[in-house]
Amino acid sequence: MLKKLSAIIIIAVLAASFTACGVTGGDSSASSATSAVSDTGSSKASDASSKADDSEGDFEKVKATANVTSDGVIDATDMFTGRDLTQNYDESAAKAVSLSSGSNVSITEAGVYVLTGTATNVTVTVEVGDEDKVQLVLNGANITNDSAPCIYVKNADKVFVTTVGDNSLSVTGSFTADGETKTDAVIFSKDDLVLNGTGSLKLTSTENGISCKDDLKITGGDLSIECASDALEANDSIAIADGNITISTDKDGLHAENDEDNSKGYIYICGGKLTVTAGSDGIRATTVCQIDGGEITATASEGIEATYVQINGGTIDISASDDGINGSNKSSAYNVTVEINGGDITINMGQGDTDGVDSNGNLYINGGTISVNGQSPFDYDGVAEHNGGTIIVNGTQTDDITNQFGGGMGGPGGGMGAPGGGMGGPGGF
Numbered sequence: 001m002l003k004k005l006s007a008i009i010i011i012a013v014l015a016a017s018f019t020a021c022g023v024t025g026g027d028s029s030a031s032s033a034t035s036a037v038s039d040t041g042s043s044k045a046s047d048a049s050s051k052a053d054d055s056e057g058d059f060e061k062v063k064a065t066a067n068v069t070s071d072g073v074i075d076a077t078d079m080f081t082g083r084d085l086t087q088n089y090d091e092s093a094a095k096a097v098s099l100s101s102g103s104n105v106s107i108t109e110a111g112v113y114v115l116t117g118t119a120t121n122v123t124v125t126v127e128v129g130d131e132d133k134v135q136l137v138l139n140g141a142n143i144t145n146d147s148a149p150c151i152y153v154k155n156a157d158k159v160f161v162t163t164v165g166d167n168s169l170s171v172t173g174s175f176t177a178d179g180e181t182k183t184d185a186v187i188f189s190k191d192d193l194v195l196n197g198t199g200s201l202k203l204t205s206t207e208n209g210i211s212c213k214d215d216l217k218i219t220g221g222d223l224s225i226e227c228a229s230d231a232l233e234a235n236d237s238i239a240i241a242d243g244n245i246t247i248s249t250d251k252d253g254l255h256a257e258n259d260e261d262n263s264k265g266y267i268y269i270c271g272g273k274l275t276v277t278a279g280s281d282g283i284r285a286t287t288v289c290q291i292d293g294g295e296i297t298a299t300a301s302e303g304i305e306a307t308y309v310q311i312n313g314g315t316i317d318i319s320a321s322d323d324g325i326n327g328s329n330k331s332s333a334y335n336v337t338v339e340i341n342g343g344d345i346t347i348n349m350g351q352g353d354t355d356g357v358d359s360n361g362n363l364y365i366n367g368g369t370i371s372v373n374g375q376s377p378f379d380y381d382g383v384a385e386h387n388g389g390t391i392i393v394n395g396t397q398t399d400d401i402t403n404q405f406g407g408g409m410g411g412p413g414g415g416m417g418a419p420g421g422g423m424g425g426p427g428g429f
Helices: 042-051 057-065
Strands: 034-037 094-098 104-107 111-120 124-127 133-145 151-155 158-164 166-171 185-189 192-197 200-205 208-212 215-218 222-227 232-234 237-240 244-249 254-256 266-278 281-285 288-300 302-306 308-311 315-320 323-327 337-340 344-349 355-359 362-365 369-373 378-380 384-386 390-393 396-398
Touching: 104 111, 124 133, 158 200, 166 185, 185 192, 185 200, 192 208, 200 208, 208 215, 208 222, 215 232, 232 237, 237 254, 254 266, 302 308, 302 315, 308 323, 315 323, 323 337, 323 344, 337 355, 344 355, 355 362, 355 369, 362 378
Parallel strands: 034 104, 094 111, 104 124, 111 133, 124 151, 133 158, 133 166, 151 185, 158 192, 166 200, 185 208, 192 215, 200 222, 208 232, 215 237, 222 244, 232 254, 237 266, 244 266, 254 281, 266 288, 281 302, 288 308, 288 315, 302 323, 308 337, 315 344, 323 355, 337 362, 344 369, 355 378, 362 384, 369 390
Antiparallel strands: 266 281, 281 288, 288 302, 390 396
């Protein structure tokens, strides 16, 4: 590359440093109107975890299909732990929970809990210690609620939602707040949340599909979301390594934003298949949207939007009525940039004042293939450089990055580009 952003000096050694980790739990069931399900102690959880350390099949599968690059704005070295990538659970250490209409389930200790049955007006609430991890295994679990989340994580270190077989969670009416907490999603979590597994999960919501007030990860399973608001929403980050995700929403498909800190709210995708039909943005991040791999199809007003959009790999197909890819000033931590280093990108634009790639800052095309069909393929306010890769505009290959408004104004200031060493990812098991 002849010239990337001078503000970026990143050497992110993204090795496959994952270590497979098991799951924990005991045996119990829930049947009362508000059933409390707990474990017998942390020692049993540790034993069960160590027994599963040698099971690396699912972990290796995800690691092989995900494409974690070694040079990106986000340092993804420790983004996904071994337990994040493990798609199964330890059946011998799990508790059985049979769902019953009108009977809420309260989980108060770390462990593995297998939920089965069809029920209405049931909320599975997780409220454990700050260092505790809980794995909820949905194995033929079907919940329909009027006004409350089907899964509500009040407190935990991390919660895993693992699918086996076919499952469905739905909220059909207006959500009722929990005190000062606006619980506005079918799965609502105040702490780290991971979705994985080998089964399917269908979510239907009058508001958000999944809301996470911390870090949200998806590493496996077949996930389908139909909702009126954001399908996948997180305060700090959304990271996808694998899985088949289908979204139909009136607002954003993926939305990462922290109202209190505009240096947070990034989206990282390195694998899986994502199909989004959205009324607003297909993928929207406050800070960085980095795509290293995977297969993405987005039909939306804007396909991808972030302060810093970096594409290093993957297959991306965007149909948009406003901007295909938009670099816009949402975070003071980064200079507005669209940077394409790899991947196979196709952008089909609607008629009118639309841009295939619109950067309110700088635009760099260093590799990959980008094909734009529309009357305004590029629009940028800063500088634009074509240092490598293939550009195709309306079926014709070109070396020029034409500007809708005929010339840049120089790069915007005030941002960091990328802090040394990348943004980093949440670590720990």
